[in-house]
Amino acid sequence: MKIKNWGIFFFVVGYHVLVVALLPLFVVRFSWSALVLLVATYGIGGLSITAGYHRLFAHRTFKAHPAFEWVVLLGSTLAMQWSALAWSFDHRRHHAHVDTDADPYSIKKGFWYAHMGWLFSHRPDVEIKHVRDLHANPRVRFQHQHYLALTIAMNVAVVLIGCLFLHPFVAFYAGFLLRLFMIHHSTWFINSLAHVWGSKTFAKELSAVDNALLAFLTFGEGYHNYHHAFAGDYRNGIRWYHFDPTKWLIWSASRLGLAKELRSFQRIRLQRILVQKDKQLLLPLLHNHWDEMAAEMRARLEEFEHGFQQKADALVALLEELQSASAVKRQWVHLEVRRLKRELRSTWKAWLSLTSFIAKRYQLAHAHA
Ligand SMILES: [Zn+2]
Numbered sequence: 001m002k003i004k005n006w007g008i009f010f011f012v013v014g015y016h017v018l019v020v021a022l023l024p025l026f027v028v029r030f031s032w033s034a035l036v037l038l039v040a041t042y043g044i045g046g047l048s049i050t051a052g053y054h055r056l057f058a059h060r061t062f063k064a065h066p067a068f069e070w071v072v073l074l075g076s077t078l079a080m081q082w083s084a085l086a087w088s089f090d091h092r093r094h095h096a097h098v099d100t101d102a103d104p105y106s107i108k109k110g111f112w113y114a115h116m117g118w119l120f121s122h123r124p125d126v127e128i129k130h131v132r133d134l135h136a137n138p139r140v141r142f143q144h145q146h147y148l149a150l151t152i153a154m155n156v157a158v159v160l161i162g163c164l165f166l167h168p169f170v171a172f173y174a175g176f177l178l179r180l181f182m183i184h185h186s187t188w189f190i191n192s193l194a195h196v197w198g199s200k201t202f203a204k205e206l207s208a209v210d211n212a213l214l215a216f217l218t219f220g221e222g223y224h225n226y227h228h229a230f231a232g233d234y235r236n237g238i239r240w241y242h243f244d245p246t247k248w249l250i251w252s253a254s255r256l257g258l259a260k261e262l263r264s265f266q267r268i269r270l271q272r273i274l275v276q277k278d279k280q281l282l283l284p285l286l287h288n289h290w291d292e293m294a295a296e297m298r299a300r301l302e303e304f305e306h307g308f309q310q311k312a313d314a315l316v317a318l319l320e321e322l323q324s325a326s327a328v329k330r331q332w333v334h335l336e337v338r339r340l341k342r343e344l345r346s347t348w349k350a351w352l353s354l355t356s357f358i359a360k361r362y363q364l365a366h367a368h369a
């Protein structure tokens, strides 16, 4: 990798050296107030990136009140990841060209390149045609034009606030150095670790993975396989128990009137796509290993898929009917919906065990061939 952005390179290397060199001094002067400053600024900077840059601007998964936009546009300067416009331009290319040369932080170029090396090599100028919708937003444009001044002002302000109740060195270390180090690496983990270490639940053909531990460190962004498969969903962790504070923040903002039109995938639509994808993925495997068992598995795969899609079609039709049904009819439709959902649940479970059996048996066979 050839370093071309020397300014960024020296800044990143320089502050890493300072974080390590000054750590003993910080440990000696540590106080709980310092931890509060660290966690608060880490939270504001980190969530501004995940809820603001990522899910609002880059993917447009919901609409936000101008006040919400201002908060994330200013809060994100604590994360120092360039303007929302530049960030979204890179990120949209990442999704459109993932795992290829056109992906700005492609994991195919190596772990460290995807993690941080890409920042130091040449970065192309923002092509407005890919972020025209954002460029039309005067607040996003303002932040882009005055990014450096806003970043300096916000970071100085945070450290000065820290100085009100902390020793100036501690305020600088916890409220700037260490906080920046933590936000940078947690964001970078999504481009590196979340494309390497975890499980592929939704899009088995991509390098992106789901990893609950990463989700914990990154405000919910660790469910990255789901995210690449369904980037238009405002959630990354779709189960209620998935740790996704960004999703909870957006949902809470919608309750307060600060966000609206939250986009999410209906579970049944999601399952239909997955069944289709799984079948397409597994059929070639069965073709490659044409034994007696494979013939039977192939028939079962077709039969299950057909059965599942039929029930799913019926459920979607009923859910649509429910919206215009009269009060009396609604009761009957409700019962029917419940019955179908029960049936679909057991078909889904059977589908999962059938597909994981086929994947294990025939991938293993392939490995031994
Ligand atoms: Zn994304």
Ligand SMILES: [Zn+2]
Binding pocket: 094, 190, 191, 195, 208, 224, 228
């Ligand atoms: Zn990714």
